[in-house]
Every structure is written in structure tokens, then in C-alpha cells.
Amino acid sequence: MALWLLNPQEIEAESFRRIEATAANHRFSPREWAVVRRMIHTSADFDYLTITCIHPAAIPAGVEALKQGRPVATDTRMLAAGISTGRLSRLGVEVKCFMDHPEVAAEAARRGITRAAAAMQRALPQLAGGIVAIGNAPTALIAMLQLLPDGVPPPALIIGLPVGFVNAAESKAALVATNYPYITAIGPKGGSAVAASVVNALAIMALEEAPA
Numbered sequence: 001m002a003l004w005l006l007n008p009q010e011i012e013a014e015s016f017r018r019i020e021a022t023a024a025n026h027r028f029s030p031r032e033w034a035v036v037r038r039m040i041h042t043s044a045d046f047d048y049l050t051i052t053c054i055h056p057a058a059i060p061a062g063v064e065a066l067k068q069g070r071p072v073a074t075d076t077r078m079l080a081a082g083i084s085t086g087r088l089s090r091l092g093v094e095v096k097c098f099m100d101h102p103e104v105a106a107e108a109a110r111r112g113i114t115r116a117a118a119a120m121q122r123a124l125p126q127l128a129g130g131i132v133a134i135g136n137a138p139t140a141l142i143a144m145l146q147l148l149p150d151g152v153p154p155p156a157l158i159i160g161l162p163v164g165f166v167n168a169a170e171s172k173a174a175l176v177a178t179n180y181p182y183i184t185a186i187g188p189k190g191g192s193a194v195a196a197s198v199v200n201a202l203a204i205m206a207l208e209e210a211p212a
Helices: 010-022 028-042 060-068 077-082 087-088 102-111 115-126 140-150 166-177 192-209
Strands: 050-056 072-074 131-134 156-162 181-186
Touching: 010 028, 010 077, 010 102, 028 050, 028 060, 028 192, 050 087, 060 156, 060 181, 060 192, 072 077, 072 115, 077 192, 087 192, 102 115, 115 140, 131 140, 131 192, 140 156, 140 166, 156 166, 156 192, 166 181
Parallel strands: 072 131, 131 156, 156 181
Antiparallel strands: 050 181
């Protein structure tokens, strides 16, 4: 094998080969592994083998939502940028992010909350049957979990991967304690790139199952 691989397809294939070799005895079903393998590929972090938690209904719910063209809401522009919009456009899926909305900034300042929390509160009523992907702000996940018991129609899937040392682990533990379909990782690890990799893995599955 050449010392340097420069072809993108070859690089990805070799990356997956090395992940498969290292994680040969993983605990995941084939569809779960398709998600977790991309999380590892994106982060170069094999801790996701042990810290990833996937609700039994999560992958079927997420794939079906994308096949139906339901929207995806993100907590950051960075996460939205990491999602393959080419795949989602083929599925008729719109990506929404309200972080830059002027009313979100005003609402956050008025109430003394983060813009991420205010943005999620604005997005959630539009996401019945869609997907929420959180990769940065624990407050966005907390805000969503506080709203759902009040009768807001739930999304089909919650990808809860906020990162950090304050509220990240706690918000993800609260998510796991619910019965909403979720994909998360216990502890402080996560991030926008990892959350985007989950959406991309689901989009690949949805395109494979969509009618030609």
C-alpha cells in the first residue's frame, strides 16, 4: 500500500477498514454499527464503542422520518454545515437552524437564557415527526426536554450529543431516562461534527431504502 492515500474514496475505505479491525468485537447491530462507525470515523475516538447509547426505536424512526422528507433542526450552524445537504435534498429534507434569528437573540436576552435554548424552543413546534440534532449546547437539549411534557408534539428522533463539562453529561442522562427515541453518548463527549455524522449515516440508510 502506498504511504500516502490521496483519493477521497480510498481514504474513507481505508479508514473504515482500520476501524473495523480495531472494533471487531463491537456490541452493535448492523444498522447501529453503521451509525457508530461514522461517529468514530469523524472523531477518531474509539470511546464511542462504549459510551454510545441508542434507543431501540431510534434508527427506524430516524430513517423513516428522512424517507418522509421531515425536517432536521440543528442547534448550531456548524452542525448544519456538516450534514450532507446533497443527500438530504434528494430526500426532500430541509435543515433548520434558528440560532441567527433576530427574535431568538431578543428572546434569549429578555429571559436570561442561552440563544441555543431560545432557538430550540422556537424550532420544536415545527418538528413533529422530524429530527432534532444537538451537537454543541446542553441548554438546547434541556429546553427541549422541558417542553415535551407540556404537550409539544415530539420529534421522531433526538440526536443528543452536546459536548462540554457543564450540563452536557447531565442533559444526556436526562435524555436516556425518557422514552423518546434517541441517539446519544454518555459523559461529556460529543460535538457538532459527531452529531452531523449521525444524520449522515441515517441519510445514507434512507437513500438505500427509498424507492428508485
